Amino acid sequence: QVLINLVINGIQAMADIGDDPRELLIESHRDSDGQVVVAVQDSGPGVDPESANRLFDAFFTTKAEGMGMGLSICRSIIEAHGGQVWASNNAGHGAIFQFSLPSISDAS
Template identity: 70%
Template structure:
């Protein structure tokens, strides 16, 4: 209980930091660079969980006006969740794919594909709700915070089962408006 209490206190502290900051520290950035930075932070997790990572980063992404740290938090959360979703996996490779693309509306899209067991139909509608978790020791804040960050950047986030196996968590962000400034 003490460990869970400390973990919850840390989550609340971080959420308060996000809300106290008021205005995000938005800058013009390349989303692929943000992903590369985030991936460098999870190398130990990938190795310790025996997960192979593949990046498929499109050079055609639009430039963004966004908070680098907040986007890194979203990417880190989705990657860690994908790694953990494959913990019980046996009989097939533990593979994680991070893919970027530009959609028809010109938005930058990030997709994190895992090879886990996928999303159960009864939980699909609650994944991004605060305090909902499918993890035995989860707090249910990660995906809710991800949604808040992405929506604050004018984007959206969603999840689905992959056609073959596992789940895909995606988010899209609008391209930089030429009138936006740092």
């Protein structure tokens, strides 16, 4: 559910970028603490710095048709499984939404 939501958000973020290339990159790796990290990177406009601290708040949206629940639900799901979720701007353009979860071997 979390990954699907982040992918859909990335696709929607790229809807109005004109003729610029639309790129969506999904990566996963294990970090130095053994956490599994998943990143969804898009080539959209990126995260507005004024909105960054509220992205995961319930009922906060940057979309005209948005309800402001998707990222809040993502955060709830990830935190319920012992993880974290965060967003940042890509160095070039676009945004990167990432979440980390304990690996299965760490959960037992």
